[in-house]
Amino acid sequence: MPTAREASFELFREHGMTTIFGNPGSTELPMLAEFPEDFRYVLGLQEAPVVGMADGFAQASGNVTHVNLHTAPGVGNAMGAIFNAQANKSPLLVTAGQQVRPQITLQANLTNRDAARVPQPFVKWSFEAPCAADVPLALAKGIHMASAPPKGPAFVSVPMDDWNSEVDAAGAKQVAARRVESRAGADPEAVAALARRLERAESPVMVAGPEIDASGAWDDAVALAERQRLPVFASPAPGGGRLGFPEGHPLFQGILPPAIGPVAETLKGRDLILVLGSSVFPYYPYIPGPFLPDGAELAQVTSDPDEAARAPMGDAIVADVRLTLRALVAEVAEAERAEPAPLPGPAPGEESDPMTPTLVHHTLAQEFPEDGIVVLESPSSTLALRNQLRISRPGSYYFAAGGGLGFGLAAAIGVQLAQPDRPVVCVLGEGSAQYAISGLWTAVAYEVPVTFLVLRNSEYAILKWFADVEGVKGAPGLDLPAVDTAEIAAGYGVASTRVAGGRSELHEALAGAVASTRPELIEVPVAPGMHLV
Numbered sequence: 001m002p003t004a005r006e007a008s009f010e011l012f013r014e015h016g017m018t019t020i021f022g023n024p025g026s027t028e029l030p031m032l033a034e035f036p037e038d039f040r041y042v043l044g045l046q047e048a049p050v051v052g053m054a055d056g057f058a059q060a061s062g063n064v065t066h067v068n069l070h071t072a073p074g075v076g077n078a079m080g081a082i083f084n085a086q087a088n089k090s091p092l093l094v095t096a097g098q099q100v101r102p103q104i105t106l107q108a109n110l111t112n113r114d115a116a117r118v119p120q121p122f123v124k125w126s127f128e129a130p131c132a133a134d135v136p137l138a139l140a141k142g143i144h145m146a147s148a149p150p151k152g153p154a155f156v157s158v159p160m161d162d163w164n165s166e167v168d169a170a171g172a173k174q175v176a177a178r179r180v181e182s183r184a185g186a187d188p189e190a191v192a193a194l195a196r197r198l199e200r201a202e203s204p205v206m207v208a209g210p211e212i213d214a215s216g217a218w219d220d221a222v223a224l225a226e227r228q229r230l231p232v233f234a235s236p237a238p239g240g241g242r243l244g245f246p247e248g249h250p251l252f253q254g255i256l257p258p259a260i261g262p263v264a265e266t267l268k269g270r271d272l273i274l275v276l277g278s279s280v281f282p283y284y285p286y287i288p289g290p291f292l293p294d295g296a297e298l299a300q301v302t303s304d305p306d307e308a309a310r311a312p313m314g315d316a317i318v319a320d321v322r323l324t325l326r327a328l329v330a331e332v333a334e335a336e337r338a339e340p341a342p343l344p345g346p347a348p349g350e351e352s353d354p355m356t357p358t359l360v361h362h363t364l365a366q367e368f369p370e371d372g373i374v375v376l377e378s379p380s381s382t383l384a385l386r387n388q389l390r391i392s393r394p395g396s397y398y399f400a401a402g403g404g405l406g407f408g409l410a411a412a413i414g415v416q417l418a419q420p421d422r423p424v425v426c427v428l429g430e431g432s433a434q435y436a437i438s439g440l441w442t443a444v445a446y447e448v449p450v451t452f453l454v455l456r457n458s459e460y461a462i463l464k465w466f467a468d469v470e471g472v473k474g475a476p477g478l479d480l481p482a483v484d485t486a487e488i489a490a491g492y493g494v495a496s497t498r499v500a501g502g503r504s505e506l507h508e509a510l511a512g513a514v515a516s517t518r519p520e521l522i523e524v525p526v527a528p529g530m531h532l533v
Helices: 004-014 047-061 071-088 132-147 169-177 188-200 210-214 218-228 260-266 305-310 321-331 357-367 379-389 407-418 430-436 439-445 461-470 485-491 503-515
Strands: 019-022 040-043 065-069 092-098 125-128 154-159 204-208 232-234 252-255 272-276 297-302 315-318 373-377 397-399 424-429 451-456 495-498 520-525
Touching: 004 132, 004 169, 019 047, 040 439, 047 065, 047 071, 047 092, 047 397, 047 407, 047 430, 047 439, 065 071, 071 092, 071 407, 092 132, 125 132, 132 154, 132 169, 188 272, 188 297, 188 315, 188 321, 204 218, 210 218, 210 321, 218 321, 297 305, 297 321, 305 315, 357 379, 357 424, 357 451, 357 503, 373 379, 373 407, 379 424, 379 461, 397 407, 407 424, 407 430, 407 439, 424 430, 430 451, 430 485, 451 485, 451 503, 485 495, 485 520, 503 520
Parallel strands: 019 040, 019 065, 065 092, 092 154, 125 154, 204 232, 204 272, 232 252, 272 297, 297 315, 373 397, 373 424, 424 451, 451 520, 495 520
Antiparallel strands: none
C-alpha cells in the first residue's frame, strides 16, 4: 500500500507539477523525506517571496504550481503574496504543514488552530482533510479548483503524521489519473448577437485585458481588431497584470486611465465598448464621474462570473475568452471603417542628471531582446515603461494586478525558471525591491539569470502622487534616503552595478546583464516624481 506522501507525489507527477516552491519548517519535513529525483525544490528564505516565485512560474508556464508553506506562521507571512496571486488569477496549489493529529486538539506548539480559515478570503477553496486517507483526494481537488475559471490559489493543510499513513492504492491511482476540463465556450446565440452589435456600431472600441494573454487569445484579439478595424485600449494599468494586445500595433491607442471619470472621458464618442478579458474596470484612485460616456453601450467577455456580476454597467458573456473570441472572429463581418491614427512613436525626453525614468526605459528599449520578458514593479514609471517598450509579443509582461508590493522581484525568478530560454528583465523601484529582497538569494543559489533594473529615486513617488490626488499634506514615511539596493544585492552574491555616468554607461550595463548567464542587478539614480510617458 502506498503512503499518502507517495500517492501525492504521483498525483503531482501526473499533473506536471514537478517544481515545488517552498520554505520548509518542521511540520513540512515528513512531506519532503526521500524527495524524488525527478522533482525540483526551489527554496526561498521567506514565505512571501516563495509565493511570488510560484505565482510568476504558474503564469509563465500556464500550469498549476505547488507552493509549500510552514503551518500558521508561514501562511501568515505569505498572505500578501497570496492576495496578489488571487488578483493575478494564478493557479496555485498552496499546501501547509500542521501539527500531528494527536496534538491538534491540545493546540501544541505550531498548531494552526483553524487552518482552513486562515487563508480566507484570498483562496478559492480551503481545506484540511478529516483523515490521512483523504489527503491525495484533497490535493487533487485543490489542483482542479486552482485550474478552473477563474483560476486562482487553493489551499490544503496537511497534518504532518498523515504523510506516512497508508492509503488505498487503487483509489489513489484513480485520483491521480483524473482530468477536469474547465474551458467552456459562449452560447452561439450570444456570440451572434454580439457580432451584430459590432457590425451596427458606428464607433466601437476594444478594451484588451490580461485574460486575453492568459487564455492564449492574443492572435484572436488581433484578428478581431483588424477585421473590425477597432481602436484598442489596454485595460487600466493597476489591474492589468498582463498585456492583451501588441502595444506596437497601429490600432493600439494607449492605456485607459484607472479612474471612473477619466475612463468615460477617454472613451467619449464611442457607441460600443467591447471589454475582453478584464473587469469593468480596475479603478483606483476614486475620481467620480459617469461610468460611460453619453450614448455608449458596453459588452464584456470574461471567464470570471464575479467580474461579470459586479460590473456597474453593460452586458456580459461569461465564457472562456479564447474560445469566445475565435467564435466571434468567425461570425462577424469585415468592417469598412477608417482606421484610427496610430500613436506617435516613443520619445526619450530631455537629457537630465539624474536621468528621468522615461530616458532609462527608452534606453532599455534599445537593449531589450526581441524575445524578452518584463516583470514590472516600478509604480511611478509603469506608464513610461509601457510607452517606451511597446511590448508586442504574448507572455512578455507581468505585473501585480492586486497592487501589493513584493511581487516583481520574486515573480521574475519564477518566470525565468518557467521560461529558461527567454531573457527576463525585472524593473523595480528601490522601495518595491525591499518587499522581496531575500529572493535574490534564490536567484543566486539556483543560477537564475534575471536582470534586475532598479530605479532609485529616494522616495515613494507613487504615494506622493496619491497624496496629491487625495489632498493629503504632511504625510510621514514617503522618502527613502540611503537605500542602497546594489550593496544589498552584492551581499546576497548578485553581481551589481551602479550607473552614474548617463545613457552610454546604462547601455553598456544593460547589454552585459541581459547577455549574462547569472543574475545581475543594475541600480540607476532617477529623477523623482511620477513619469507617465
